[in-house]
Amino acid sequence: MIPTNFEYFAPATIEEALQLLDQHGEDAKLLSGGQSLIPVLKLRLAAPTAIIDIGRIAALKQISVSGDTIRIGANATHADIARHAELKQHCPLLGETAAQIGDQQVRNRGTIGGSLTHADPAADWPAAILALDAEIVARSSQGERVIKATDFFVDVMTSAVQPNEIVTEIRVAKPAQPQAAVYLKVPQAASGFALVGVAAQLTLNNGKCEAASIGVTGLGPKAFRATTLEAALRGQALDDSTVSAAAAKADAETADALEDIHASGDYRRHLARVYAKRAVQAAAARA
Template sequence: MSVPAAFDYHPATSVDEAIALLQQYGDEAKLLAGGHSLIPAMKLRLSQPEHLIDIGKISSLSYIREEQDHIVIGGLTTYVQIEQSDLLRKHFPLLPEATSMVGDQQVRNRGTIGGSIAHSDPAADLPGVVLALKAEIVVQGPQGKRTIPADDFFVDTFTTALAPDEILIEFRLPKATGSTGSAYDKLANKASHYAIAGCAAVITRGQDGSCSAASIAITGATVRTIRARAVENALVGKQLSETVIAEAVSHATDGEDMIVDIHGSEEYRRKMAAVVARRAIMRALERI
């Protein structure tokens, strides 16, 4: 059995303490939330932090609540809490739907939304959902809090706009207005449950029945989670027939660098991204 390299363990009891530890140990430290991404990497020695800062017991970062025109979710809220939240089922059913497809029950019991988003695995499910819902991501560092739009958060594979001494503490989701439907669809790797290609779709229909707004995010196929702007532009202002949708999703990964590995070639992933995007958009329309 693989075992991690030696490290020092630091259980943090507050956000301020965790930030201080990040400042103290710098590049030699890693944050531990749910641990389902970091621990396997450490066991394979792909990641070898000298200091592990455990933020998993900071209870103040685990919540789902309503604040005026937003729903806010703490960074340490677990997948199972999201999956079972009546508040999210009412306002953002896309999140519980996608979360139910993450890993297995053991992973969903321990894994956290903040850990997933901060890790920025391009094959993970929740980065696409957070992007499609146009979330505001609140982070905290030595200089205080700042808010990063989801559109600006995902930089590259395993790379985000988080500074090394910042912690992701909250997601703020603006409530939808108008007639809106959403859906998540993915082609999953049967062993890992990660997305070979996935799509989160949010569609709003105007009074004349045409698409007045669209937010389409692709995950799994590209080297980072992306908004499929070409698809959105092709949908907005149109009556969404099957023909219109099929033409729109053919542009799902235009101009993007694709993941190429043993699970799929570039051509295969481009085609599968279009397939899951069409399915997600069609189901989102049905749910309006």
């Protein structure tokens, strides 16, 4: 890697990191697992003059389950999350998503906070975070704010995190039926990112769908909740024809489907519909 010149900082605390961020403003970039930033530096697509390595802040690595709330530190790696026993029990969708990111080396380095902040439209986490209706905690020297997942993803590579903020934690309310969830994706053959990925978390009651929460990634400029599809499932028995008809609306929230050498927009839309159907069926089958 031959990046442009930068000064490297490795703060030990969040406070120290925030102070550095204030000091360097938009010339600074945060480094956590480096799986997004390093390639960008390598290609000189970004030329920050200060790199603030928050990867050594131990307080950001904690994963805990207490009461009804799951808290995941922003520095938790995908691998940490994939093998976390308590998460497996209370919210298996998290580990299932983590295990499908990139490859083992990427999972060992990459962090949930870094991936979310980067807001790649084909990343895996956004689908699950949306389906779980999670909250993302961001801190600045001015204080802390909580951003709802549905407000977090703004556009291609743009999240709601401000340049003076650091994502510290992801909060998830324990799902009522943790097993009624799934993340399915079609990986792009080269990068492993999602051509399309669908996360579904259901609440079922007497064979009927009380609530469905579906996050879709890879299809549009940002990941989104498939609210039209969710509405079409609410209160319904999940028989094949209901699910198929509802899943046909999986792409309703996206006006512009992504298109590149790997897949056309039409194909991505088609995959979103098929995988939404499969995700709902698989989640229901697991419940």
